[in-house]
Amino acid sequence: MTKFVVSAEWLFAHLDDPQVVIVDCRFSLADPILGQQQYQASHISGAYYLDLNQDLSSSVGEHGGRHPLPNPADLAQKLSAMGVKSDTLVVAYDDSRLAFASRLWWLLRYLGHEQVAVLTGGFAGWQKAGYPVTDAIPSPRIATFVPQLQTQMVVDREEVKTRKDFPGVVLVDSRESDRFSGEREPIDKIAGHISGAVNYPWLEVTDSSGYLLSPQQQSDRASNLEKAEEIIVYCGSGVTACVNLLSLELAGIQNAKLYAGSWSDWISY
DSSP states (O other): OTTTEEEEHHHHHTOOTTTTEEEEEEOOOOSHHHHHHHHOOOOETOOOOOOOOTSSOOOOOSSSSSSSOHHHHHHHHHTTTOOOOOOOOEEEEOOOHHHHHHHHHHHHHHOOOEEEEEEETTHHHHTTTOOOOEOOOOOOOOOOOOOOOOOEEEEEEHHHHHOOOTTTEEEOOSSHHHHTTSSSSSSSOOOOOTTTTOOGGGGGGBBSSSOOOOOOHHHHHHGGGGOOOOEEEEEESSSSSSHHHHHHTTTOOOOOEEEEEEEHTTOOO
């Protein structure tokens, strides 16, 4: 285990640790009920489930993007029912190269909870290692999770407009390069990117099997960002941008913020 990352081996050794809460974040943008179905069929023993649309986002409006941040009190209530307290380590996993696990990782830190990690290799890595799975749903627990919002971690459209061209500010687009260039746009109504942004595709943070690259590789990847006074990261809707935010933390860069509404919010205006 390193800060913010655990291996399947480490997690297997801590399955019965009352200080560890495991959260399954599997989800499919193409089939929104698939993740829940996968969880009900098979998951890591003791894992609870949080759904991107229902739990890790709030209702979609005219503005705010496709995955607005969830209501902090609502998410805190759900975390309490999983037994998450101030000293609990939350371990998040998915099977999408950390796209959704990183969203929970970022949200917990936004709520003031630093004791959170992602499972490198995800659910597939867990199964490949031969560790046990179950279809048993864990019972609710009793705890009180008290959110302490870290509002400095997030920016809105007006802040992006105002600050993106300041010297020392770097705007990072996390989408695949062909979406960044506007050659392909499978989801949003308008293709392209925010003027002045640079492209750091989120899929470069892990290998093809969903294992995080080493901290040194994360540092090498982010070498051109080290001197930035402020980094604003976005993607299509504020989800896969969290993978880049995790990468920057692993590289030792801690001045990055999330444009939560991201491209889908930007083009709504």
